[in-house]
Amino acid sequence: MKYSYYPGCSLKGQGRAYEESLLPVMRHLGIELEELPDWNCCGATAYMAVDEGKACVAASRNLAIAEKAGLQQVLAPCSACYLVLNKTQHLIHDYPQIKSAVDRAMTSVNLKYSTDIPVRHPLDVLISDVGVDAIKQKVTHPLKGLKVAPYYGCQIVRPYATFDDQFNPTSMDRILEALGATMVQFPLKTKCCGGSLTGTLPEAGLRLSYIILKEAIKRGADVIATVCPLCLFNLDSFHGKIAAKWESARIPTVYFTQLMGLAFGMTAKQMGLQRGLVPMKPLASAPACCAARTAAAAT
Amino acid sequence: MEMTRTIKYEADRVKGFGEEVMSVPGCEKLKDCIQCGTCSGVCPLSIYMDFTPRQVIEMTRFDFKNEVLGSKTIWLCASCYACSVECPQQIGITDIMYELKQRAIKEKVYPRGLPTPVLAQEFTKMVHDYGRVNEILLATKMYMKTNPLAAMGMSTLGLGMIKTGRFSMIQEKIQGRADLARMLETVDEGK
Numbered sequence: 001m002k003y004s005y006y007p008g009c010s011l012k013g014q015g016r017a018y019e020e021s022l023l024p025v026m027r028h029l030g031i032e033l034e035e036l037p038d039w040n041c042c043g044a045t046a047y048m049a050v051d052e053g054k055a056c057v058a059a060s061r062n063l064a065i066a067e068k069a070g071l072q073q074v075l076a077p078c079s080a081c082y083l084v085l086n087k088t089q090h091l092i093h094d095y096p097q098i099k100s101a102v103d104r105a106m107t108s109v110n111l112k113y114s115t116d117i118p119v120r121h122p123l124d125v126l127i128s129d130v131g132v133d134a135i136k137q138k139v140t141h142p143l144k145g146l147k148v149a150p151y152y153g154c155q156i157v158r159p160y161a162t163f164d165d166q167f168n169p170t171s172m173d174r175i176l177e178a179l180g181a182t183m184v185q186f187p188l189k190t191k192c193c194g195g196s197l198t199g200t201l202p203e204a205g206l207r208l209s210y211i212i213l214k215e216a217i218k219r220g221a222d223v224i225a226t227v228c229p230l231c232l233f234n235l236d237s238f239h240g241k242i243a244a245k246w247e248s249a250r251i252p253t254v255y256f257t258q259l260m261g262l263a264f265g266m267t268a269k270q271m272g273l274q275r276g277l278v279p280m281k282p283l284a285s286a287p288a289c290c291a292a293r294t295a296a297a298a299t
Numbered sequence: 300m301e302m303t304r305t306i307k308y309e310a311d312r313v314k315g316f317g318e319e320v321m322s323v324p325g326c327e328k329l330k331d332c333i334q335c336g337t338c339s340g341v342c343p344l345s346i347y348m349d350f351t352p353r354q355v356i357e358m359t360r361f362d363f364k365n366e367v368l369g370s371k372t373i374w375l376c377a378s379c380y381a382c383s384v385e386c387p388q389q390i391g392i393t394d395i396m397y398e399l400k401q402r403a404i405k406e407k408v409y410p411r412g413l414p415t416p417v418l419a420q421e422f423t424k425m426v427h428d429y430g431r432v433n434e435i436l437l438a439t440k441m442y443m444k445t446n447p448l449a450a451m452g453m454s455t456l457g458l459g460m461i462k463t464g465r466f467s468m469i470q471e472k473i474q475g476r477a478d479l480a481r482m483l484e485t486v487d488e489g490k
């Protein structure tokens with residue numbers, strides 16, 4: 001199956017380590033990804049706060065391009081993109097006034113929106129299409145002894161729980177366990193990281209990140225695994241401010257795809273691990289060259 | 300000393316406001332609220348809000364337009380959807396917050412000095428003009444407009460971004476930006 005890859009702005013910007021790890025990992029598992037031609041920003045949470053009609057139009061242009069290219073499925077790794085594209089489809093589907101606004105916009109540039117192309121998250125594709133067993137078979141460097149706090153963030157299972165449970169998602173747990181890692185009990189799995197409030201209203205936003213970091217440390221995790229570029233940014237970027245305001249809560253945060261790559265024998269550098277501000281400790285199971293590189297990345 | 304009345308009177312209501320909000324996609328169930336307070340309890344930001352989500356729902360439903368549109372609450376909502384999935388009446392509280400944000404921007408009544416509505420508007424401009432968003436340029440614009448001093452406080456983070464190769468000041472542009480702009484304009488024309 002070929003998927004249309006919708007990277008979104010973050011994976012080409014500050015979240016590029018997500019793309020750097022996702023693409024080789026998917027290729028390694030035999031999943032073909034083709035980047036959606038001339039895609040535009042999904043609008044994230046910001047556009048919906050200014051004009052919902054326009055937000056739907058901007059998001060639906062991407063879906064129409066995928067449709068025109070004859071692609072059957074869209075893969076959206078960023079939680080905000082995933083939610084916005086799905087929400088747009090729901091709104092077009094349920095509300096004739098939104099459907100007609102989108103149709104009018106499409107007609108003005110000779111595009112067409114006629115089907116609801118499934119928009120899926122990598123976790124969904126990995127769990128449902130690839131399967132845990134196939135992932136397990138590819139593991140050459142098991143993540144033995146690595147204790148992970150699996151952090152899903154908010155917008156991946158809320159409000160549309162399609163592939164996982166809304167209150168206690170487990171898809172990432174199962175994938176990381178297949179790699180040999182151990183999950184710590186992490187009740188804050190789907191708690192909000194603060195989103196863009198860490199930048200706009202840091203007094204409120206940073207506290208939410210701090211709570212997640214602190215809980216992960218308390219639960220004995222070595223590392224937090226995330227599925228979203230904004231979650232990673234928030235959990236990784238403000239350690240100085242958090243220490244100054246509350247206490248130090250330093251723990252590395254990585255994309256779950258980076259851990260997958262390591263378990264498949266790819267190097268820390270290949271997985272973009274040097275892009276984190278709080279470096280992850282080299283793994284005992286890593287190939288010699290890889291351990292050296294992780295150590296180098298950590299300095 | 301200046302005294303202000305803290306209890307709202309019937310006369311403060313803007314009749315029809317609640318009905319109007321209820322007519323918007325996703326906000327229909329506003330009328331079903333039983334004031335249980337679950338939304339306020341699960342909301343991770345309610346401790347910073349001037350009105351809790353439960354209060355915002357009640358005030359919206361009963362036409363206290365000026366109070367909700369001028370509140371800080373709606374700009375503290377991070378759209379995490381925790382309230383929406385926990386509400387026993389399946390009320391789309393997050394979508395109602397979005398609707399209130401849109402109205403506050405349209406009527407320019409959001410509290411001054413709050414960076415969130417400024418960020419949202421700069422974001423949409425960037426999408427309209429280029430089709431893509433550069434997070435670093437966006438953050439810079441927001442700080443310059445709201446709190447240039449705070450931008451200085453972010454310099455350590457900026458250096459970190461440079462060191463980890465995640466910093467770029469280049470504005471990506473899509474080929475079809477004239478098309479996208481045209482599409483967005485049809486929405487205004489249809490209003």
Ligand code: SF4
Pocket residue numbers: 331332333334335336337338339352353356385386387388389390392
């Ligand atoms: S959870 Fe739902 S029913 Fe309860 S107060 Fe909030 S909006 Fe009303």
Ligand code: SF4
Pocket residue numbers: 338341342343344345352375376377378379380381382383392393396
């Ligand atoms: S969506 Fe907004 S109001 Fe609802 S729980 Fe999250 S932050 Fe609070």
